[in-house]
Amino acid sequence: NDSVMKNEANPNNWASQLGNYAGQRYSPLDQINTGNVKDLQVAWSFSTGVLRGHEGGPIVVGDVMYIHTPFPNKVFALDLNNPGRVIWKYESVQDPTVIPVMCCDTVNRGVAVADGKVFLAQADNTLVALDAKTGKELWKAKNGDHTKGETLTAAPLVVKDKVYVGISGGEFGVRGHLTAYDTNSGKMVWRAFSTGPDTDVKIDPQKTTMMGKPIGQKDLGVSTWPGEEWKRGGGTTWGWYTYDPALNLIYYGTGNPGTWNPVQRAVDNDRNKSDNKWSMTIFARDPETGEAKWVYQKTPFDEWDFDGVNENILADIPINGQTRKVLVNFDRNGFAYTLDRETGELLVAQKFDPTVNWATDVDMKTGRPNVVDKYSTFANGEDKNTAAVCPAALGTKDQQPASFSPDTGLFYVPTNHICMDYEPFSVSYTAGQAYVGSTVSMYPTPNSHGGMGNFIAWDAAAGKIVWSRPERFAVWSGALSTKGGVAYYGTLEGYLVAVDMKDGKELWRFKTPSGIIGNVNTYTHNGKQYVAVLSGVGGWAGIGLAAGLTQESGANQWHQAVHPGRTGGTGVSTAGLGAVGAHQSLGEYTQLGGVLTVFHIPDQR
Numbered sequence: 001n002d003s004v005m006k007n008e009a010n011p012n013n014w015a016s017q018l019g020n021y022a023g024q025r026y027s028p029l030d031q032i033n034t035g036n037v038k039d040l041q042v043a044w045s046f047s048t049g050v051l052r053g054h055e056g057g058p059i060v061v062g063d064v065m066y067i068h069t070p071f072p073n074k075v076f077a078l079d080l081n082n083p084g085r086v087i088w089k090y091e092s093v094q095d096p097t098v099i100p101v102m103c104c105d106t107v108n109r110g111v112a113v114a115d116g117k118v119f120l121a122q123a124d125n126t127l128v129a130l131d132a133k134t135g136k137e138l139w140k141a142k143n144g145d146h147t148k149g150e151t152l153t154a155a156p157l158v159v160k161d162k163v164y165v166g167i168s169g170g171e172f173g174v175r176g177h178l179t180a181y182d183t184n185s186g187k188m189v190w191r192a193f194s195t196g197p198d199t200d201v202k203i204d205p206q207k208t209t210m211m212g213k214p215i216g217q218k219d220l221g222v223s224t225w226p227g228e229e230w231k232r233g234g235g236t237t238w239g240w241y242t243y244d245p246a247l248n249l250i251y252y253g254t255g256n257p258g259t260w261n262p263v264q265r266a267v268d269n270d271r272n273k274s275d276n277k278w279s280m281t282i283f284a285r286d287p288e289t290g291e292a293k294w295v296y297q298k299t300p301f302d303e304w305d306f307d308g309v310n311e312n313i314l315a316d317i318p319i320n321g322q323t324r325k326v327l328v329n330f331d332r333n334g335f336a337y338t339l340d341r342e343t344g345e346l347l348v349a350q351k352f353d354p355t356v357n358w359a360t361d362v363d364m365k366t367g368r369p370n371v372v373d374k375y376s377t378f379a380n381g382e383d384k385n386t387a388a389v390c391p392a393a394l395g396t397k398d399q400q401p402a403s404f405s406p407d408t409g410l411f412y413v414p415t416n417h418i419c420m421d422y423e424p425f426s427v428s429y430t431a432g433q434a435y436v437g438s439t440v441s442m443y444p445t446p447n448s449h450g451g452m453g454n455f456i457a458w459d460a461a462a463g464k465i466v467w468s469r470p471e472r473f474a475v476w477s478g479a480l481s482t483k484g485g486v487a488y489y490g491t492l493e494g495y496l497v498a499v500d501m502k503d504g505k506e507l508w509r510f511k512t513p514s515g516i517i518g519n520v521n522t523y524t525h526n527g528k529q530y531v532a533v534l535s536g537v538g539g540w541a542g543i544g545l546a547a548g549l550t551q552e553s554g555a556n557q558w559h560q561a562v563h564p565g566r567t568g569g570t571g572v573s574t575a576g577l578g579a580v581g582a583h584q585s586l587g588e589y590t591q592l593g594g595v596l597t598v599f600h601i602p603d604q605r
């Protein structure tokens with residue numbers, strides 16, 4: 001899209017959620033740098049008036065900043081010439097019965113701005129286009145049905161004359177898809193499913209490649225599932241989407257394969273027949289037609305809820321002395337993958353946390369993980385209670401997007417440091433009811449630094465951690481790297497932290513009003529650089545606070561919701577699908593509340 005490219009090319013803007021089509025979350029601004037970041041102070045702040053988890057971040061185009069909230073998905077256009085003045089406000093009317101079918105808090109990862117329009121994907125599956133000047137509704141499209149467990153949380157992507165949206169609901173047996181709508185009319189142009197026959201998935205087995213070769217076999221999206229399980233096969237698309245204009249390919253990943261109980265997804269009780277394709281898969285698709293150019297499945301036959309939806313960051317980096325056009329993915333499963341983004345060739349697959357134990361490594365010939373039996377939750381055709389799997393279902397990284405700096409050639413990655421006990425059980429499918437089929441409890445990685453997060457620098461050519469900073473809680477906020485040599489991230493306690501990109505040394509921190517699960521952005525206004533972030537604790541990591549699950553009673557209520565008919569299990573430790581136990585003490589550090597905070601160096605210009 002010409003307007004997106006033009007806005008992104010101007011470093012005064014922060015034009016899209018991930019900063020640019022490549023998803024790099026890097027800014028060439030350097031007024032705020034390693035020498036002066038210690039002088040950063042609050043310039044202004046703005047309350048969104050909404051509680052619960054604030055993901056995503058502010059978009060800045062020219063003199064206007066656009067921010068959004070979790071359900072009910074308000075959007076504000078703010079005047080930067082009169083900081084915080086509301087130019088317009090959009091507030092949808094949504095059926096609140098959408099809230100209980102959102103698995104991991106009522107989050108929204110932000111709006112897209114293109115062609116004078118603001119695109120918002122509402123929780124209730126409405127995709128709406130607003131006039132960027134006035135906030136008036138231009139059109140609406142219906143992308144799903146929450147009574148079947150379908151919701152929207154992901155940020156839309158605009159390429160040329162189409163806007164792309166995914167779908168959430170993997171925990172409700174939703175069948176995932178990515179859908180393209182015409183930006184002018186809101187008419188659906190194509191929809192590509194994640195499971196099912198090749199025609200639905202837009203795979204041509206003779207042309208679409210996997211590990212460099214045509215897939216060959218037909219309809220693997222059906223045959224790798226027992227019976228009709230693919231119809232409730234998850235593979236939802238609630239993460240981030242990136243785009244390479246030169247190759248004309250869009251990239252995104254698919255989530256967990258429906259129920260978390262692997263037995264119900266096994267063909268003939270044989271894991272080797274049960275890849276559950278195309279869940280947990282990176283897709284490279286033609287944006288015009290949706291046809292899949294290549295695919296790569298990271299976790300075939302998932303047994304741990306390692307959704308493969310994390311952002312695919314596009315970068316050109318030297319590998320073995322040759323500059324390669326790569327895609328780098330920090331997966332929930334704890335492996336960081338470097339692939340050739342034109343062909344899907346797997347170049348590097350290494351753990352980005354050494355404590356990851358469910359697989360020893362990735363076979364570079366087949367691209368498949370070598371699973372450690374002890375941590376499998378499936379054995380001899382039966383489900384198996386398994387303790388001390390690392391990472392937990394929260395993943396070594398979840399939705400929190402990483403950053404790539406072309407200056408250092410390194411990736412700056414917010415990570416989790418949490419393990420789990422996993423107890424699968426049989427669950428029957430009812431549309432609109434949770435289809436989880438596992439009790440999970442989570443806790444800090446044992447025998448480690450005691451905390452539940454790390455912020456790391458990663459070399460994607462070597463597959464190695466360059467430096468790592470331990471954090472008390474999961475680092476659930478998106479990172480920013482800058483030409484000024486400073487990287488930023490937020491913590492669940494609410495600190496915005498600035499570190500030296502060279503060695504990870506802390507340069508500055510500030511406690512914002514609530515825990516940060518939003519993404520840090522930067523822009524300039526009237527020639528001066530600002531850093532901005534949304535606070536508002538929540539998301540899956542903060543679900544205990546967001547949904548009031550820290551009390552035993554609340555915990556059991558949630559437990560009952562996802563495990564109807566069962567008793568409270570071990571109470572608080574398994575609540576919120578296991579996330580509450582891990583982050584039990586979060587309430588000692590922060591409370592709910594959505595606030596935008598904008599920082600500057602006061603005496604700069």
Ligand SMILES: O=C(O)c1cc(C(=O)O)c2c(n1)C(=O)C(=O)c1cc(C(=O)O)[nH]c1-2
Nearest residue numbers: 104107153168169170171236238255539540
């Ligand atoms: O399977 C799904 O459809 C689905 C959706 C979402 C979502 O839309 O937020 C999450 C997850 N799964 C999930 O597995 C997960 O870890 C998660 C974390 C978060 C969050 O915002 O903190 N959302 C989601």
